[in-house]
Amino acid sequence: MARNRLTNFVSSVYAVLIFGFIFLPVIMLVLFSFQDGRLPVSPFNGFSLQWYEAVFADRKLMSALLHSFLVATISSLVACLLGFFAAYGLARFKLPGSALQRGLLIAPMTVSYLIIALGLLSVLNVLGIGLSLWTVGIGHVVINLPLCFAIIYSSMGDQHINIERAARDLGASDIKVMALVTAPMLLPSLLASFFLSMTFSWDEFIIAFLLSRFDVTLPVEIWSLLRSGLNPKTNAIGSLVFLVSVVLLIVLELFLFGRTKKS
Amino acid sequence: MTDFIAGISAPRFLTFAATLALAAAAAALTSEPVLAQDELNALVWCDHTDPALIEPFEKANNVKVNLKEYEGTGAGLSIIDQSRPGDWDVLVIDGVDVQRAVDKDILAEIPADALPNADIFPDVRMEANNSRDGRIYAVTEKFGYNTVSYDKTKVDPADMKDMSKLWSEKYKGRIAVYDYYLPMIGLTGIDLGKATASLTDADMPAIKDKLLALKANAKQVSDVVSSQTALATGEVDIVFGGGEWLTAGLVKDKPNLDWTIPEQGAVRWAQSIGVMKDSTKKDLALKFVQYIVSPEGQARLATSSCYWAMPANAKAGEHLTDEQKAALRWNEQADYLKRTQLYPIPTAELDAKMQDAWTEMLQN
Amino acid sequence: MAHVSLEVAERRKAWSFVAPALVWTFVFFVAPFLFMAAMSLWEQQGGGIVRVWKLNNYIAFFEKDALFRGLTNSLEITAIVTVFSILLAYPLAWIIAERVPQKYQRTALILAILPFWTSYVVRSYSWLLVLSRNGVINQALLNLGVISEPLELASNRTATVIGFVHFFVMLLTLTIYANLVQLSPNYRRAAADLGANAFQTFWHVILPLTMPGIMTGAFLTFVLCIGDYVTPQILGGNNELVLPQIIMLQLGRRADFPMAAALSIILMLVVTAAYIACARWLKIERT
Numbered sequence: 001m002a003r004n005r006l007t008n009f010v011s012s013v014y015a016v017l018i019f020g021f022i023f024l025p026v027i028m029l030v031l032f033s034f035q036d037g038r039l040p041v042s043p044f045n046g047f048s049l050q051w052y053e054a055v056f057a058d059r060k061l062m063s064a065l066l067h068s069f070l071v072a073t074i075s076s077l078v079a080c081l082l083g084f085f086a087a088y089g090l091a092r093f094k095l096p097g098s099a100l101q102r103g104l105l106i107a108p109m110t111v112s113y114l115i116i117a118l119g120l121l122s123v124l125n126v127l128g129i130g131l132s133l134w135t136v137g138i139g140h141v142v143i144n145l146p147l148c149f150a151i152i153y154s155s156m157g158d159q160h161i162n163i164e165r166a167a168r169d170l171g172a173s174d175i176k177v178m179a180l181v182t183a184p185m186l187l188p189s190l191l192a193s194f195f196l197s198m199t200f201s202w203d204e205f206i207i208a209f210l211l212s213r214f215d216v217t218l219p220v221e222i223w224s225l226l227r228s229g230l231n232p233k234t235n236a237i238g239s240l241v242f243l244v245s246v247v248l249l250i251v252l253e254l255f256l257f258g259r260t261k262k263s
Numbered sequence: 264m265t266d267f268i269a270g271i272s273a274p275r276f277l278t279f280a281a282t283l284a285l286a287a288a289a290a291a292l293t294s295e296p297v298l299a300q301d302e303l304n305a306l307v308w309c310d311h312t313d314p315a316l317i318e319p320f321e322k323a324n325n326v327k328v329n330l331k332e333y334e335g336t337g338a339g340l341s342i343i344d345q346s347r348p349g350d351w352d353v354l355v356i357d358g359v360d361v362q363r364a365v366d367k368d369i370l371a372e373i374p375a376d377a378l379p380n381a382d383i384f385p386d387v388r389m390e391a392n393n394s395r396d397g398r399i400y401a402v403t404e405k406f407g408y409n410t411v412s413y414d415k416t417k418v419d420p421a422d423m424k425d426m427s428k429l430w431s432e433k434y435k436g437r438i439a440v441y442d443y444y445l446p447m448i449g450l451t452g453i454d455l456g457k458a459t460a461s462l463t464d465a466d467m468p469a470i471k472d473k474l475l476a477l478k479a480n481a482k483q484v485s486d487v488v489s490s491q492t493a494l495a496t497g498e499v500d501i502v503f504g505g506g507e508w509l510t511a512g513l514v515k516d517k518p519n520l521d522w523t524i525p526e527q528g529a530v531r532w533a534q535s536i537g538v539m540k541d542s543t544k545k546d547l548a549l550k551f552v553q554y555i556v557s558p559e560g561q562a563r564l565a566t567s568s569c570y571w572a573m574p575a576n577a578k579a580g581e582h583l584t585d586e587q588k589a590a591l592r593w594n595e596q597a598d599y600l601k602r603t604q605l606y607p608i609p610t611a612e613l614d615a616k617m618q619d620a621w622t623e624m625l626q627n
Numbered sequence: 628m629a630h631v632s633l634e635v636a637e638r639r640k641a642w643s644f645v646a647p648a649l650v651w652t653f654v655f656f657v658a659p660f661l662f663m664a665a666m667s668l669w670e671q672q673g674g675g676i677v678r679v680w681k682l683n684n685y686i687a688f689f690e691k692d693a694l695f696r697g698l699t700n701s702l703e704i705t706a707i708v709t710v711f712s713i714l715l716a717y718p719l720a721w722i723i724a725e726r727v728p729q730k731y732q733r734t735a736l737i738l739a740i741l742p743f744w745t746s747y748v749v750r751s752y753s754w755l756l757v758l759s760r761n762g763v764i765n766q767a768l769l770n771l772g773v774i775s776e777p778l779e780l781a782s783n784r785t786a787t788v789i790g791f792v793h794f795f796v797m798l799l800t801l802t803i804y805a806n807l808v809q810l811s812p813n814y815r816r817a818a819a820d821l822g823a824n825a826f827q828t829f830w831h832v833i834l835p836l837t838m839p840g841i842m843t844g845a846f847l848t849f850v851l852c853i854g855d856y857v858t859p860q861i862l863g864g865n866n867e868l869v870l871p872q873i874i875m876l877q878l879g880r881r882a883d884f885p886m887a888a889a890l891s892i893i894l895m896l897v898v899t900a901a902y903i904a905c906a907r908w909l910k911i912e913r914t
Contacts, residue, residue, distance in 0.1 A: 007825075011722045018719050019739070022797060025753035026742045028763065032756075038516045041496045041756055042766075059314075082648040089644030093637060105648055108656050110898050112854020114871050115891040119659030122666060122884065125345040142655050145648060174640065203747050205857055214304070214329040222748050224332055227309045228569035229491045229512060230752065238749035245744035249737060334879070341882035436779075442865060483782040483864030489755070498759045498781060611672075619691070622876060625865050626693040626700075 026242065033235035040232040051236040061237060064221035068202055071133055071217055075140035076197035080190060082141070083148030088178060091156040092164075102153070109146040116142055117210040124211075131213040139207040144197035151196070155189040156182075301326045303547055305353035306339055308332065308534060309569035310405070311555075316563040320554045326547060336360040343369060348541035352548040354401075358533035359445075359606045361392050361401045370400040371540040377549060378402050379556060383575045386600040387533055401537035404555055405564055407572035408603055409446035410529035412505030412522040414494065426454045426525040429503050430476055438481040439490045441504025444621035449530040449607050450504065451477065459530065459607045467616050474624040477503070484625060487570070494520060511571035511590045524599055531603040533575070558582050565591065667889035676885060684889035697873040698893065704784065704859075704869060705852045708791040709845050715792065716799035717841070723800070724807040736804055740797045747794075751861040754790050755781055758862075782864025790858045795851075799844040806840025807833075842908035849901050854894065870894050 032040035036048035055061055086105060090098050108116065120139055124131065160182065167181045168174075183190065205219040212220060218241070222234050301324075305311065309332045317328050333339040336357050343351060356364055364370050380388065383403060393401045411423050417437075422428045429438060441447060449459040451473045457466055478484065482499050491509055493499045495517055502509055506529075510520040536555055538548040554560045561574035562582035573591055580593060592599070609617060667684055670677045688694045723735045742750065757763050758780035765777040780786060814836065818828040856871040863869075868876070870890060877887040 008726065011718075011726050014718055015722050018715060018796070022739060022742055022793065024763070025750050025757055025793065026745055028757050029745055029749060029753040032753075038513070039495050041492065041759075042761055042763075082651055085644045086648035089641045093641030093644075095638065095641050095645065101645060101649060104657075105652055108652065110850055110902050111656075111660070111895055112850065112871065112891075112898070114854055114856055114874060115663070115895060116656065116659070118874075118884075118887060118891060119663045120655060121345065122662050122888075123659040126662070128347060130347065130350065131345075138655055141651065145651065149648065199743065203743075205748060214331055219746060219748055222746055224309070224312070226488050226748070226752070227332065227334070229488055230495070234746075234749050234752070238746045238753075242741075242745045246741065249741075253734075253737075337879050337882040341878065341884070344882070482779075483866060485782070485864060488752075489782070489861070489864070492752075492755065493759075493782070496756065496759045497761050618876075619693070622868070622873070623693040625868050626696045 029235050030239045030242070033232055033239040035232045035235070038231070040230055040235050051232040052240070054233050055236045055240060058233070061218075061221055061225070061233075064216055064218045065237075065241075067133055067215055068218040071137050071140060071208075072198045072201040075137040075201050076144060076194050078137075079141045079144035079148045079197050080152075080194045082145055083152050083193060084178075084183070084186075084190065086149050087153035087156055088182065091153055092161070105149045106146045108142055109150075113143060113204065113206050117207040120207075121210050131211055133212060133215050133217075135211040136208045136217060139211050140197075140201040140204060143204070143207070144193075144200060147196055147200070148193035151193040152186060152189050155186060160185050301544065301547060302329055303327070303352050303544060303551060304329045304331075304350060305355070305551070306331050306333060306342060306351050307353070307355040308334075310564060310567040310572075311355060312569065313563070313567040316560070316567050319563075320551060320560075324547070324550065328551070336363065340364070340367065343367075349543045351539045352542040352544050353536065353551055354539055355404070355534055355536050356401065357606070358389055358392050358401075358403055358406075358535045359608045361535050361537070362395070362608075364537070365395050365400050369540055371538040371542065371545060371548075372398045372400060373402070373538060373549065373552070375399055377553060379576060379578070382558075382578045383556075384573075384577055384596070384600070387531075387575050389533060389535075389605075392533075393535055401535035402552065402556055403533050403575040404536045404561070405572050405574060406531060406533040407508045407570075408506040408522075408524060408529050408531055408599065409441060409443075409450060409504045410506045410522060410524045410603075412494065412502040412509050412520065414497070414500045414519050415521045416519045417497070417500040420521070420523070423501070423523050424525050426450070426527045429501065430454075430473075430480055434501060435480050436482050437500045438477075439493045439499040439502045439505075440477060440481045440484045441490060441502060442484050442486045443504065444617055445606050446530045446532060447504050448474070448617050448621070449604065452607070453528050453530070453604065459604045462607050462609065462613070464613055464616060467613075467620060471620040471623065474620060475627055478624050478627060506572075507591060508570035508572045512568075514590055524602055529603045531600070531605055533605070663888040664892055666885050667892050669885045671883040671885050684886050685893075687886070688889065688893060693868075694873060694890070697868050697870040697890075698897070700867050701853050701869040701871075701894075702897070704787060704791070705849055707788055708795060708852050709848045711788070711792050712795035712799050712848055713841060713845060716796045716844070717803055719796070720800045720803035720807055724804055732808075736801065739800050742793075743797055748857060748861070751790055751858055754786065754793070755862060758786050758789065782862065783866050784863065786862035786864070787859050790862045791852055791855070794858075795848045798851075799848065802844040802847070803837060803840045806837045806843075810836055839908045842905050846901065846905045846908075850898055853898065 031044065033051055034047045034049070035044060035051070036046040089095070090102060095101065117139060120135065120142070124135060129135070163185070164177050164181055167177045172180070203219060204217075205223065208217040208220045209223065216224070218237070222237065225231060225234050303326055305328060307330050311317070312330050312332060317330070320326070321328055331342070333342060339354070339356065340363065343354075354364065354370065361370070378399065380402070384406075387403045387406045389403055393399060393403065411426070411429070413420070413423050418434070422433070428434065448462075448470055451470050452459060452462050452466065455466075455469055455473060462470075481503070483489070483493065485493060487509065490499075490502045490505060491513065494502050494505070494509070495513060506522055510517075510522055513520055536552050538545055538552060542548050555564060556576055558576055558578040559582055561576040561579035565571060565574040565579060565583065566587055571587075571591060573593075573596060580588065583591075583593070588594070607617075666676070668680050668682065670679065670681060670683055719739065723732055723739065727735045759765070760777040760779075760781070762781070764780065765774075768774045769777065780789070810833070814832050815828055818832045823831065853869075854871055856875055859869045859872055860875075863872075865872075871894075874887050874890045874894070877883040877890065
């Protein structure tokens with residue numbers, strides 16, 4: 001009993017300290033987005049919304065926000081689709097060299113984003129293809145496809161095979177089986193991989209930096225903004241994105257995740 | 264891990280996904296309107312991205328100016344290497360690197376009468392850099408100094424007049440070194456009594472030793488942002504290699520920041536602007552260049568958001584307020600120009616040696 | 628009318644499912660990588676790339692101390708970061724999995740990874756401010772009388788490590804939690820039945836069972852940390868350089884793509900070595 005209370009106390013203290021550590025930079029970030037002054041450094045002069053106004057008035061920043069959203073959504077969709085199809089093919093059929101194929105699909109996960117970006121840059125250069133948000137999207141699919149594939153593949157258990165077989169016996173074509181039977185059964189992993197892909201793509205910097213030209217994503221625009229010196233405007237946009245994500249998560253929590261009956 | 268989001272029903276999810284997709288589509292369609300406008304693509308330094316500078320030109324000529332910033336001439340030239348002819352119309356480049364661009368044959372000749380050469384401060388006309396065989400390829404648009412910025416409440420201003428004090432115990436751990444090897448090697452050379460224009464391979468060992476000693480005395484080697492931040496937060500009290508461009512924009516919030524040119528001298532940087540040879544809109548590009556070097560354009564460029572510095576066109580003074588001129592030390596420029604030297608212009612081999620020395624310095 | 632056997636038809640169908648992903652990976656990953664490998668054997672001279680096959684770039688890496696140190700710095704920092712992140716994240720994951728009531732676990736986990744959604748770049752600069760001489764931490768410690776002079780926490784390796792650990796504690800909490808929460812309670816019951824106390828249960832049963840989660844997290848940390856450019860660049864003050872920074876230096880003024888390619892290949896080889904070391908725990912198995 002006493003031991004339990006002790007571990008509970010220690011756990012609570014530890015949790016508070018760690019959460020404090022985790023949230024420290026975020027608190028400073030949000031606090032100084034309200035800085036009444038040009039520099040987001042102490043001392044804190046007072047509350048001002050001027051930087052949030054500046055963010056909304058900044059056309060390039062707003063475009064970058066939109067671009068990030070588009071690139072993240074589209075590249076995650078592509079990565080999920082490709083990953084789903086590949087996982088289906090490798091999990092449901094016997095193919096020669098499947099271990100090698102699996103290895104190949106996972107391989108990009110072990111390569112640093114910088115290298116992937118440099119490689120793509122050189123190849124695009126040789127092929128004479130111009131840089132744009134599309135090339136950024138291509139890079140993001142490259143980094144997210146292994147993730148999607150791994151997550152979906154590892155959740156395609158044999159227990160689903162019978163259901164699919166039943167569907168096929170009833171005359172459904174492969175595509176119908178995939179869309180109406182397999183996909184719904186795998187919904188959690190599909191969503192998990194889509195969600196993770198979006199998260200990685202949204203904040204990804206180096207690939208977006210090297211593979212874009214005029215239309216850039218948010219992290220690159222923030223980097224450019226910072227070139228002219230530290231600015232509470234970047235704190236404001238950081239806080240805004242944070243706020244939107246929190247709201248989104250709350251929405252998801254309330255409407256999507258719902259009440260789980262099992263653990 | 265996927266138990267995490269178990270309990271989601273398919274119909275619910277599909278509704279959600281459909282809403283998201285519609286939102287995305289709506290956002291994409293209602294965003295950037297497609298105007299039948301002319302476009303100009305410029306590869307520039309960050310001070311050209313200020314809307315206050317660009318918008319007047321865009322409105323006057325009904326054109327959209329697309330800007331891509333780059334840092335470091337190598338990065339800029341490789342961006343051009345990786346582009347197709349016609350991708351770029353205007354180029355901003357380090358004054359000392361214009362000849363490299365001419366070697367690569369990427370700049371178009373500019374007719375002499377198109378530029379206000381007579382109005383440009385004589386010391387920064389830099390004909391040797393901006394032209395070849397009597398043909399003009401670029402024009403200086405802005406200049407400034409890599410010298411010493413400091414916090415005058417923490418540091419003895421008299422000390423700052425002597426560059427060698429930066430190597431002394433007194434300021435150990437209180438210095439940020441600007442992260443650009445070319446001017447910093449130039450400054451180190453000046454402290455050793457060598458002129459930047461005459462640096463050779465033989466000078467490198469001495470310079471490397473000086474650099475290592477400087478690094479040992481410094482807190483950090485940092486770029487514009489980090490140097491500015493460090494100076495503003497009091498992390499460091501001196502930025503070696505800084506200048507007006509580092510502090511002018513901060514002066515309102517931090518009036519304790521100042522800069523000076525030591526007795527030994529300092530290094531002068533200059534940026535030039537030119538028209539790309541393969542541009543399909545040479546006339547428009549030239550118009551842009553002319554706007555930038557016009558008195559009004561120059562005044563805006565001088566006080567642009569990324570960094571402030573002296574405009575090359577003396578007539579810009581008519582469009583600057585007294586306050587702005589004071590921050591730029593307008594009236595002291597004649598003296599400063601006399602006491603400062605251009606960046607070193609090394610051969611490819613010497614350049615490689617310099618970068619090696621710099622990398623070694625960073626690692627130690 | 629040629630009859631295709633059922634097996635062949637099945638096989639063809641299977642290929643058509645896997646092909647898109649394979650093609651994408653080949654065109655946009657394998658091919659660029661091979662091209663980079665080729666380029667690493669060329670040299671940059673004067674303004675252009677000389678396509679003569681030489682190992683010069685690799686030799687330069689081993690000869691030039693500054694370049695080689697980039698690798699050792701990367702390895703040292705990554706090792707420190709991995710160890711600290713695991714040590715800090717495991718207890719947190721354990722607390723969320725074991726001590727937090729079921730219905731709040733998801734909330735607690737989301738809370739623990741929430742800062743993920745502030746911009747990475749802005750967050751790094753925030754750390755710079757927090758760790759600076761006049762930043763919150765120093766001010767707090769000075770006011771409490773713990774120290775008399777501000778600590779040098781910013782623009783050095785300490786700051787880089789703190790920035791990294793901050794990111795990876797969040798990531799590892801996620802992966803270790805996922806692992807912990809899948810463990811059947813039967814293991815614990817069995818251990819209790821056999822007379823083990825709480826600590827013994829943890830050390831001999833739980834810990835080994837969560838090794839896959841730990842190793843996966845550790846490998847992920849290793850890969851992401853060793854290849855990151857942003858955090859060391861913002862927080863390190865250029866007091867030392869890690870390999871990604873050196874790679875970016877090659878691109879900066881000189882545009883030395885071959886050298887950048889060679890250094891990238893070396894980085895890749897190091898990560899591959901780490902993968903082989905961890906391969907045992909990193910198999911992707913279907914449930």
